[in-house]
Amino acid sequence: MLKPGRNSPCPCGSGRKFKHCCLDKGFTFVAEDEETYTMQMPMTQGMREITDRSAEEFRQHFERDPGPGVPIFLGKYLYSERDLERETVAAMKTAGIDPAIIYAYKKTGYIQSESHLDSYTGAAIAEWDEAIEEFDAHGGEPDEGPEARLFDTTLASLVDEFESLIFALGLANDNYFNAMQVASSASKQESSLTVPQYQALCASRVHRTLRTIRVLEEKHLSEDMLKLARSIYESYLHMVVIQRVPSAVETLVDAVIGLRKGTHQYKKTKDGGDDKRFINELASGRMIPSQISTFKMAEASPYPEDIPFFDFFYSTTSQLIHPSVFSLDAYVSSRGLDPVKPHMHEEAIVFTACAAAMVVDWIPLMDGCPGQVASDCRTVVKRIRTKLLCLLELLEVWTKRIGAHKSELGIIRARCLRLAEG
């Protein structure tokens, strides 16, 4: 077994001679060829227990022993490295660990303690010490200016607003929607839904979706958050179109209920099949379009900014919702296809807050909205508007972290400026 020479440079890469660096550590270097060495460490009792437990878990799932080439730690299919880091950092913060240590852990990926120094290479110890010094000197990443820190704190406080949005919707539900007796109207076969009743139903959907998003956010399941943010946005479009385009009630409510009740039927083609583009109101023979395109819905908005917002947000999220070659980037990392790869977290928070604020902002515009409900909705929306605008000002951070373009941020910003205006 070939070992590094005492006076040769240490294979750990510290730049020091082997005899002054890793010669007397709790691990050895074994040469693969003249240039490359691998580190070998005796397996401790603790490590043995962990591998035994993982092998047992493997057997429970597959009813066989893990063979060669099979990862024994199946957790890597559940969590990304970033997920594990985040959980560790959270646990360290709860335990009151020195922020310098937390910083060094995030920077190096390991937690060094004085008592275990002989299991770390000279290079690893130097890297750790450097991180601690960096924290003492700058309080964090030296290249990250105050803008990046403002970005992080604002983003975190935007997440707290998800709860405010839910509560605003909850108060609207108790003090406004349920006074309209949506439930009893919908269950009575003969009656249909009024415009505000249909809007209340949309708002209820958003309320439920936001509850799910809160759970996803905790685990940074960001791409699926974004998919749900799009569903919130679609509820917004429905709330807009049904209020602004009188015939929308026929398509979205009357025809849908009519198909079930038998007062309406799909238009018939020459050979007796269904032409699903139109619905026939049997009593009058009138043809009602069976769908309103989402673009038409966006066009119905009183805010011209809703059109560019639609174009940008709808196409971006389409790539996530439907199988698309454009989503490839999101799924590829250095190890190939990588479903646990962290992806679009900042975007998911911003779009959720933005779309949900658009919904809550619309409630005061609904027919008969009580003053207190309107005022509570606006209070929450105003606060979110301020935070969104603050975030969207930080162009440099967006570009550096996400590669976002100024024009894209401008589109979202323009729509956010309309919030709390009504």
Ligand SMILES: [Zn+2]
């Ligand atoms: Zn070394």
